[in-house]
Amino acid sequence: FFFQAEDGIRDSVASRGLGDVYKRQDLLSLSAIVLANLCVAYIMTSQNPEAEKLMKSIEKEEEKVSMEDPEKQIFHLCIVNLVIGTLYCAKGNFEFGVSRVIKSLEPYNKKLGTDTWFYAKRCFGAMMENMAKHMLVINDQIFLEMLNFLDAADYYGKAITTSFNVLAEKSEKATVSYEARLMKRLLLKLR
Numbered sequence: 001f002f003f004q005a006e007d008g009i010r011d012s013v014a015s016r017g018l019g020d021v022y023k024r025q026d027l028l029s030l031s032a033i034v035l036a037n038l039c040v041a042y043i044m045t046s047q048n049p050e051a052e053k054l055m056k057s058i059e060k061e062e063e064k065v066s067m068e069d070p071e072k073q074i075f076h077l078c079i080v081n082l083v084i085g086t087l088y089c090a091k092g093n094f095e096f097g098v099s100r101v102i103k104s105l106e107p108y109n110k111k112l113g114t115d116t117w118f119y120a121k122r123c124f125g126a127m128m129e130n131m132a133k134h135m136l137v138i139n140d141q142i143f144l145e146m147l148n149f150l151d152a153a154d155y156y157g158k159a160i161t162t163s164f165n166v167l168a169e170k171s172e173k174a175t176v177s178y179e180a181r182l183m184k185r186l187l188l189k190l191r
Contacts (some may be wrong), residue, residue, distance in 0.1 A: 027061045032076040036083035043084065055080060078104045078111045081117050094127040095142045101150045108156045117153070117176045124183055132157045146187060147154060153180035 004068055028033075035058060042051035055077065081104030081142045088097030101123050113152045125148070130136035138146075158174025 027057055028065065028074065028076055032079040032081070035076060036080040039080050039084060040087055050166065051084075073110060075111065075116075078124065080104075082116065086092040086119060086123055088146070089126055094123075094130065094136060094164060095138060097141060098123055098127055099145060102145060105149075108149075108152045112153060112156050112160060114161055114164065114176075117157070117160065117179070121179060121183065124187075128186055128190055141189060143187070147184060149183040150180045150187070153177070154184070 009072070026133055035054065039051040042048065058077045058080060062077055065072060065074055080161055085097045085100030086105060088100060091097075101120050102121050105120060117180075127136065127138070131138065154177045157180055160176040161170065161174055162176055162179055163174050
């Protein structure tokens with residue numbers, strides 16, 4: 001279905017004047033998911049340079065805000081990278097997708113949270129499922145990158161719950177740290 005709609009997406013992006021969205025001064029006033037979907041539209045219509053320009057503009061805007069208020073958490077670029085990583089994983093390019101997801105969560109102490117972990121672990125889980133079915137073999141570099149990330153998630157995720165239910169009892173097993181250790185053990189077994 002999507003490939004039939006590709007021309008429509010390209011026309012839609014061009015006709016709405018969204019091609020110059022990266023030149024806006026108030027880029028971070030736009031919803032992060034809108035920017036992420038625009039990047040995906042660029043990528044799916046083979047306009048990767050436009051997606052890169054948009055991402056560089058978001059990064060510059062986030063840096064400005066961080067200079068003004070270092071304590072303020074901004075997740076626009078994180079969400080854009082998570083969505084792009086998820087797209088590549090869904091298309092079967094797990095190595096690039098997982099690498100993008102890991103990059104999106106840097107620095108881990110600021111970007112790793114219940115929401116971001118939820119989406120990251122789905123990409124890791126899908127990749128490990130394909131590895132278990134012997135449909136995918138990953139190279140050493142991505143293997144080490146994942147192990148390092150899971151170690152960092154274990155370290156920074158001790159106090160981050162994995163449950164969205166605020167009424168649920170707190171448990172050591174419902175933390176990012178615990179789930180990261182489980183995923184690391186599974187990854188090592190699959191290797």
